[in-house]
Amino acid sequence: YVHKPSALLRTFDMGLQSDSILNEMLQNSETMVSILSARNLRLQAGYTFWRRSPSALVTYILRLNEDPITVDLLPLLTQSIKEKSISGHTLSMGACYDLLPTLRHLLDSQFEDYIKVALDMVRTIIQTWWKEFKAFNSKVSTERVASDFLRSQSVQGIYIVLVTLTDKIDELSRRPGNLGNKAQVIQSLLSQL
Amino acid sequence: MDLSEISENTKMGREYALLGNYETSQVYYQGVLQQIQKLLMSLRSDAAKKQKWQRARQQIAQEYELVKQYSNTLNAFKTSDNVERPISSGISRQPVAPRRDDPSRDPDVWPPPTPVERRPSPQYRGGARKEPSHRQEHKPSSHRNPPSRSAAQGKPGPSYGNVDRRGGDRDRDRGRGGGDRGKSGKSDKEKRSPSNEGDEKKFDPTGYDKDLVENLERDIVQRNPNVHWGDIAGLGEAKRLLEEAVVLPLIMPEFFKGIRRPWKGVLMVGPPGTGKTLLAKAVATECGTTFFNVSSSTLTSKWRGESEKLVRLLFEMARFYAPSTIFVDEIDSICSKRGTANEHEASRRVKSELLIQMDGVAGATGVEDPTQQVMVLAATNFPWDIDEALRRRLEKRIFIPLPSTEGREQLLQINLREVALADDVVMSSIAEQLEGYSGADITNVCRDASMMAMRRRIQGLRPDEIRNIPKDELDLPTNMADFQEAITKVSKSVGQEDLQKYEKWMEEFGSV
Numbered sequence: 001y002v003h004k005p006s007a008l009l010r011t012f013d014m015g016l017q018s019d020s021i022l023n024e025m026l027q028n029s030e031t032m033v034s035i036l037s038a039r040n041l042r043l044q045a046g047y048t049f050w051r052r053s054p055s056a057l058v059t060y061i062l063r064l065n066e067d068p069i070t071v072d073l074l075p076l077l078t079q080s081i082k083e084k085s086i087s088g089h090t091l092s093m094g095a096c097y098d099l100l101p102t103l104r105h106l107l108d109s110q111f112e113d114y115i116k117v118a119l120d121m122v123r124t125i126i127q128t129w130w131k132e133f134k135a136f137n138s139k140v141s142t143e144r145v146a147s148d149f150l151r152s153q154s155v156q157g158i159y160i161v162l163v164t165l166t167d168k169i170d171e172l173s174r175r176p177g178n179l180g181n182k183a184q185v186i187q188s189l190l191s192q193l
Numbered sequence: 194m195d196l197s198e199i200s201e202n203t204k205m206g207r208e209y210a211l212l213g214n215y216e217t218s219q220v221y222y223q224g225v226l227q228q229i230q231k232l233l234m235s236l237r238s239d240a241a242k243k244q245k246w247q248r249a250r251q252q253i254a255q256e257y258e259l260v261k262q263y264s265n266t267l268n269a270f271k272t273s274d275n276v277e278r279p280i281s282s283g284i285s286r287q288p289v290a291p292r293r294d295d296p297s298r299d300p301d302v303w304p305p306p307t308p309v310e311r312r313p314s315p316q317y318r319g320g321a322r323k324e325p326s327h328r329q330e331h332k333p334s335s336h337r338n339p340p341s342r343s344a345a346q347g348k349p350g351p352s353y354g355n356v357d358r359r360g361g362d363r364d365r366d367r368g369r370g371g372g373d374r375g376k377s378g379k380s381d382k383e384k385r386s387p388s389n390e391g392d393e394k395k396f397d398p399t400g401y402d403k404d405l406v407e408n409l410e411r412d413i414v415q416r417n418p419n420v421h422w423g424d425i426a427g428l429g430e431a432k433r434l435l436e437e438a439v440v441l442p443l444i445m446p447e448f449f450k451g452i453r454r455p456w457k458g459v460l461m462v463g464p465p466g467t468g469k470t471l472l473a474k475a476v477a478t479e480c481g482t483t484f485f486n487v488s489s490s491t492l493t494s495k496w497r498g499e500s501e502k503l504v505r506l507l508f509e510m511a512r513f514y515a516p517s518t519i520f521v522d523e524i525d526s527i528c529s530k531r532g533t534a535n536e537h538e539a540s541r542r543v544k545s546e547l548l549i550q551m552d553g554v555a556g557a558t559g560v561e562d563p564t565q566q567v568m569v570l571a572a573t574n575f576p577w578d579i580d581e582a583l584r585r586r587l588e589k590r591i592f593i594p595l596p597s598t599e600g601r602e603q604l605l606q607i608n609l610r611e612v613a614l615a616d617d618v619v620m621s622s623i624a625e626q627l628e629g630y631s632g633a634d635i636t637n638v639c640r641d642a643s644m645m646a647m648r649r650r651i652q653g654l655r656p657d658e659i660r661n662i663p664k665d666e667l668d669l670p671t672n673m674a675d676f677q678e679a680i681t682k683v684s685k686s687v688g689q690e691d692l693q694k695y696e697k698w699m700e701e702f703g704s705v
Contacts, residue, residue: 021200022249029252032207036259043266050270071213076270113212123616130621131598185616 042069054080058095062102067114070102074117078124093132096125097154100161107168112179115172119182122165125158126189133159133193159193166190199228203253210256215264222257226250405499409507412486413514420474426607426632427600430705431472431591435459438568438589439480443516456589458551458569460524462576462703463593464687464695466633469572472593473520476570483517485510489526492543500539501546508550508567515565524571525578544580551586576698584702592699595687601627601635608639615672623676630685642679643671 042064049056054077061070077099081091099121106118126133132155169190173183206221229250236243422432434456441448442455449455461469477484485507492503511517521527528544529536551569571587573579584590596604601624627635646669651659 021196022245025200025203025249026252028203028207029249029256032210032256033252033259036210036256036263040259040263040266043263047266047270068211068213072267073270079271111212113214127619127621130619131625182616188617189619 039068042066043072046073050076054091055095058091058099062098065102067106067109071106071114071117074106074121078117078121081124081128093129093154093158097157097161100158104161104165104168107165107172116179116182119169119172119179119186122162122169123182123186123189126162126186126193129155129158130193133162162190162193196232199225199232202228206260207256210260215260215267218260219257219264222253222260225253226257229253405503405506406510408491409485409503409510412491413483418474418477420471420478422475422479424607425468425471425475426603427596428468428472428593431461431593432475434589434591434705435472435476435570436480439476439482439516439518442566443481455566456568457566458571458587459589459591460576460579460584460587461570461572461591461593462695462699463574464595464631464691465574466631466686467593467595468632469593470522471632473522473570473572476518476520480518482568483511483514485517485519487519487521488523492527497539498542500543504543504546504550511567512565515567518568518570520570520572522572523574524583525573525575528580528583529578530580531582544583548580548582548586551583576702577694588704590699590702590704592695592703592705595629595631595692596635598624598628601630604632604635605639608636609643609671612639612643613668613670615670617673618671618676619673623673623680626680629687630683631687634683634685634687638676638679638683641683642675645675645678646671 046057046060046064046069049060057073058077061073064070077091081096103118103121106114109115109118136155136159166187169183169186173180173187175183202221202225206218206225209215209218209221229246233243233246233250236246425432438456438459461472463469473486476482477486487507492500492507494500494503507519511519528547531541531544569587576590598621602620605620605624627638630638647667650662650667650669654662
């Protein structure tokens with residue numbers, strides 16, 4: 001934008017500019033409204049599932065497969081895992097197993113917020129079922145014992161996926177700032193497993 | 194008016210909304226709306242332009258509305274907690290339901306004590322609770338208006354200042370061999386005169402009875418201890434049993450009849466710091482019965498014979514206020530084995546009175562209505578010292594063990610609810626390291642760990658420097674290293690051989 005000396009020209013230009021801004025705003029506005037109403041609708045539906053059970057919500061999220069909605073709801077699910085022993089409203093291990101591919105996908109995302117949310121979830125999964133993973137790991141080589149059959153079948157699955165995540169986590173932990181710190185914590189947890 | 198700013202803000206608002214940062218986005222939208230409003234004010238003349246902008250404003254407002262709606266729905270997720278849980282099978286999980294923010298909870302379960310007249314508050318939750326009709330009769334006769342009352346009954350109007358209740362007059366008269374002991378005196382005594390034993394006093398009749406009664410009424414827990422089932426980790430079995438003994442008879446009185454009558458007494462046995470008293474507090478909070486918290490100091494007196502009367506008065510009051518729960522903490526101090534060499538004769542009589550009251554001819558069994566029952570809840574660390582007759586009367590003897598691994602994890606979570614935790618804290622790993630710690634020990638560890646950050650911060654500072662530290666610098670999250678250090682510093686408080694003693698006792702006398 002070059003400053004024009006003539007006052008008349010400037011007002012003319014201002015008018016043009018204001019029109020263009022206005023048009024742009026209005027144009028984008030329609031897209032925005034449609035996006036937002038679609039999201040709203042989905043979230044409302046998700047709410048219905050959530051009231052039924054967290055697992056139902058996971059199924060819904062997986063079927064929907066839309067990153068924004070997933071990211072909005074993940075913190076909630078993370079919280080619900082964290083409170084596993086206190087509340088009855090919890091997420092099962094199997095549901096987490098189902099979520100892992102989505103998390104993996106989110107970790108590759110370009111948005112930092114998405115990665116953070118996914119990292120939080122991964123960390124919570126590790127922390128919550130720490131004992132199970134530890135037990136699984138210590139017995140990997142020896143023959144199966146009775147307690148193995150009592151264990152949720154998801155342990156093995158989640159464990160393997162977590163191991164495959166290691167590379168990605170390593171990569172993320174080299175990033176600066178908060179994100180890197182979060183990844184580093186997970187890195188150290190994984191190394192302890 | 195800077196138009197580019199408006200456009201910039203709109204873009205920011207939209208971007209944040211798309212990225213999922215709805216709160217920030219809302220702020221931007223609000224700004225944009227205000228700016229357009231201002232612009233509209235300045236565009237007084239240009240009608241066409243004004244119309245255009247007005248349309249723009251409507252659009253933006255619509256977007257804003259949608260974002261707001263979205264964010265509200267998202268918040269609804271967080272607060273929703275409406276999964277119905279069954280009362281009994283889900284006790285161990287019930288925790289979520291009775292949290293403080295739960296709207297379904299009656300906030301008035303135990304209102305603050307009323308200074309003038311003490312009576313259990315009428316707002317009990319237990320729906321089955323009936324107001325006994327005789328209570329109405331008695332209500333007006335608080336300790337303060339007696340003469341008119343006895344006069345109205347056509348009695349030889351004894352105007353002994355403070356005589357409070359009808360039955361009270363009779364008893365006292367009888368005690369002194371006074372003339373008029375009608376047949377009605379007996380029936381009165383049986384049910385109606387719950388709290389007047391005290392006035393058979395040989396000492397200063399003025400004010401004495403009142404003291405005794407008030408002493409005991411002081412021990413009715415009226416203020417809400419605010420401990421919920423959910424604040425107690427593990428101990429599912431104990432919680433279930435207590436609900437069965439206290440709550441269920443109120444809910445379904447017709448079931449708890451005959452052989453299925455509710456438990457009269459529950460004894461909680463266990464090493465110190467495992468939550469026995471906490472369980473009792475939860476009973477007081479959650480069960481909505483009149484809760485008497487009795488200790489040996491309540492039931493002892495320097496006057497000969499008064500202790501027994503206090504015991505009796507206690508039970509009569511409990512029956513009057515039924516359904517009620519009498520909680521005796523450290524019951525071994527009141528009712529140890531009878532017949533040992535160093536037992537004092539007076540304490541012997543207290544024990545006998547306690548036994549009689551719990552299960553005597555006119556004791557608690559006499560009451561058929563399960564909603565009218567009086568339950569004795571006792572806790573002790575020395576079950577082997579307890580009198581065997583009392584042991585029989587405490588029909589349920591449950592062991593409150595050291596917390597299991599899961600219990601420890603829950604305990605950690607409950608303790609650390611309000612503490613900011615660093616990301617690297619793994620509860621199960623800590624819980625595993627706390628093997629053999631009692632609940633109180635674990636709380637200690639948590640307290641210690643959560644103060645580590647503060648300690649590091651204030652190390653070597655002078656008091657005025659400490660005072661000037663900003664609050665958020667003190668409130669650093671507690672990390673794993675803090676816990677490790679705390680665990681090394683706090684050792685467990687219950688020994689192995691003690692535990693074996695409890696186990697042996699439970700094997701012999703337990704009744705779960």
